[in-house]
Amino acid sequence: MECVKTLTTSRNNERFHRQEEMLAVIFLAIILGINAHPFDELHQYVDEHVEDYVQALREWVAVESDSSDATKRPDLHRMMDMTAEKLKNMGGEVEMVDIGSQELPDGTTIPLPKVVTAQIGKDSNKHTVCIYGHVDVQPAKKEDGWATDPYNLTDIDGKLYGRGSSDNKAPVLAWMHAVEAYQALDLDLPVNVKFLIEGMEETGSNGLDTMIVAKRDTFFSDVDYIIISDCGWLSRKPALTYGTRGNCYFFAEVEGPKQDLHSGVYGGTVIEPMTDLIGILDSLISPNGKILVPGIREAVAPFSDEEWKMYQDIDFNIETFKSKIGVSQLMYNNKVDLLSHRWRHPTVSIHGIEGAFSASGSKTVIPAKVTGKFSIRQVPDMDPAMVKKQVTDYLNSVFGKRKSPNKLKVTMIIGAKPWLADTKHALYEAGRAAVKRVFQMEPDLIREGGTIPIAQTFQDVTGKSIIMLPIGGFDDGLHSQNEKMNRYNYIEGTKLFISYLHEVAEIKE
Numbered sequence: 001m002e003c004v005k006t007l008t009t010s011r012n013n014e015r016f017h018r019q020e021e022m023l024a025v026i027f028l029a030i031i032l033g034i035n036a037h038p039f040d041e042l043h044q045y046v047d048e049h050v051e052d053y054v055q056a057l058r059e060w061v062a063v064e065s066d067s068s069d070a071t072k073r074p075d076l077h078r079m080m081d082m083t084a085e086k087l088k089n090m091g092g093e094v095e096m097v098d099i100g101s102q103e104l105p106d107g108t109t110i111p112l113p114k115v116v117t118a119q120i121g122k123d124s125n126k127h128t129v130c131i132y133g134h135v136d137v138q139p140a141k142k143e144d145g146w147a148t149d150p151y152n153l154t155d156i157d158g159k160l161y162g163r164g165s166s167d168n169k170a171p172v173l174a175w176m177h178a179v180e181a182y183q184a185l186d187l188d189l190p191v192n193v194k195f196l197i198e199g200m201e202e203t204g205s206n207g208l209d210t211m212i213v214a215k216r217d218t219f220f221s222d223v224d225y226i227i228i229s230d231c232g233w234l235s236r237k238p239a240l241t242y243g244t245r246g247n248c249y250f251f252a253e254v255e256g257p258k259q260d261l262h263s264g265v266y267g268g269t270v271i272e273p274m275t276d277l278i279g280i281l282d283s284l285i286s287p288n289g290k291i292l293v294p295g296i297r298e299a300v301a302p303f304s305d306e307e308w309k310m311y312q313d314i315d316f317n318i319e320t321f322k323s324k325i326g327v328s329q330l331m332y333n334n335k336v337d338l339l340s341h342r343w344r345h346p347t348v349s350i351h352g353i354e355g356a357f358s359a360s361g362s363k364t365v366i367p368a369k370v371t372g373k374f375s376i377r378q379v380p381d382m383d384p385a386m387v388k389k390q391v392t393d394y395l396n397s398v399f400g401k402r403k404s405p406n407k408l409k410v411t412m413i414i415g416a417k418p419w420l421a422d423t424k425h426a427l428y429e430a431g432r433a434a435v436k437r438v439f440q441m442e443p444d445l446i447r448e449g450g451t452i453p454i455a456q457t458f459q460d461v462t463g464k465s466i467i468m469l470p471i472g473g474f475d476d477g478l479h480s481q482n483e484k485m486n487r488y489n490y491i492e493g494t495k496l497f498i499s500y501l502h503e504v505a506e507i508k509e
């Protein structure tokens with residue numbers, strides 16, 4: 001009996017030791033597995049090439065690729081050529097896609113910049129990502145108030161000043177450098193990478209929707225995920241972006257007398273178009289930010305407790321925000337209200353009045369025809385077609401009550417949809433892991449108050465999941481004077497993209 005007991009005990013011990021050994025092997029394999037990806041070499045490679053990356057950005061920023069100015073079109077074509085050249089040098093299978101031409105206000109037509117697509121790697125065992133970006137820029141002149149020449153990248157205290165540096169040339173280059181780092185170290189690219197780089201983003205991505213539809217069953221057929229890095233962090237903390245607002249942009253034209261009139265001669269006798277216009281514009285939103293157009297607020301998706309908690313956890317300082325924009329008071333005084341009204345509630349902004357007297361001096365004119373321009377940033381579950389009807393009906397009714405003899409014409413000229421992703425999607429898990437590896441912290445999960453109209457088009461047409469992975473700083477001054485990209489964001493952003501490619505490869509789907 002004693003003998004049997006001893007035998008059983010020793011067998012149990014043996015099994016226990018074998019289990020222990022196996023666990024040790026698994027543990028070692030996990031450790032080795034993690035270390036098997038040569039992040040250190042890749043990051044070191046990036047650190048050794050910082051000046052090359054800054055020089056590449058300098059060359060791109062030097063090109064005045066302003067898509068809003070037809071006289072700069074040759075520069076924009078050159079920018080697209082340079083983008084294609086760079087991708088060819090990386091071994092990409094490059095195509096410059098002709099997307100037609102653009103009609104200018106004077107009736108002439110000019111060619112649109114070609115869209116550059118590229119494919120690097122075609123391994124059917126790997127996931128395929130498509131990086132979308134743009135290399136056109138907003139206008140910029142030194143005399144607009146820039147401290148430096150906007151087209152001469154200038155490094156001041158680690159800030160790389162130049163038009164388009166952050167929006168969106170450095171992020172596009174950072175993606176290319178991430179791929180190049182793998183190639184230079186002779187490492188297998190973890191995923192196949194496609195690029196889609198356009199040159200008309202700043203003026204509404206003219207021609208891109210049609211191209212995406214046309215390429216749905218070719219270029220996009222093997223794409224698994226789309227990545228966009230055309231936005232910034234909210235603070236000094238890295239972020240993943242999961243939503244953008246849409247935009248319904250309106251023109252409200254009020255037409256009265258057949259020509260402009262002298263206010264001394266005719267003031268008091270005619271019903272002035274400008275007075276009508278100001279009246280109807282004032283009916284859109286209350287002083288405390290409440291949209292007065294019936295039906296708009298009711299369409300907004302409810303703000304869940306889970307969402308409230310997410311907003312509460314975000315790193316955001318109201319005082320820094322106030323001082324950045326130079327105001328003493330905001331619409332809301334607490335973080336959750338402020339962020340939610342910036343990202344996930346609609347708002348009305350009045351942009352300008354065409355036909356109004358706006359020069360210096362004191363011209364005493366009664367403008368005969370004025371066009372008010374305003375937009376409504378819209379959010380899920382608002383629908384642009386419904387917003388168009390709600391706004392048009394409402395303005396016509398408000399105008400009708402004025403009993404004015406003038407004519408009102410309301411048109412919606414842009415109806416860009418909002419975009420919203422599921423933060424529980426594996427793409428976001430991958431983003432968290434990559435941020436943690438490079439920055440040793442959890443990213444903030446943020447939304448964007450602005451609009452990237454093409455995001456929802458990508459989702460609707462291709463059915464692929466999208467992530468926005470920003471590397472720009474919160475204070476980069478996009479579209480503004482003294483736009484800049486921090487060296488830190490550019491370089492650590494390149495490392496983030498390197499890690500992200502690895503993390504996406506790990507997605508099991």
Ligand SMILES: NCCCC(=O)N[C@@H](Cc1c[nH]cn1)C(=O)O
Pocket residue numbers: 204230231232247249414416448449450451452453478
């Ligand atoms: N960085 C992300 C926002 C990009 C941007 O500025 N988009 C424009 C696009 C637009 C919308 N309606 C007209 N143009 C924006 O104003 O949000």
Ligand SMILES: [Zn+2]
Pocket residue numbers: 134167168201230
């Ligand atoms: Zn941009």
Ligand SMILES: [Zn+2]
Pocket residue numbers: 138167202478479
């Ligand atoms: Zn922009």
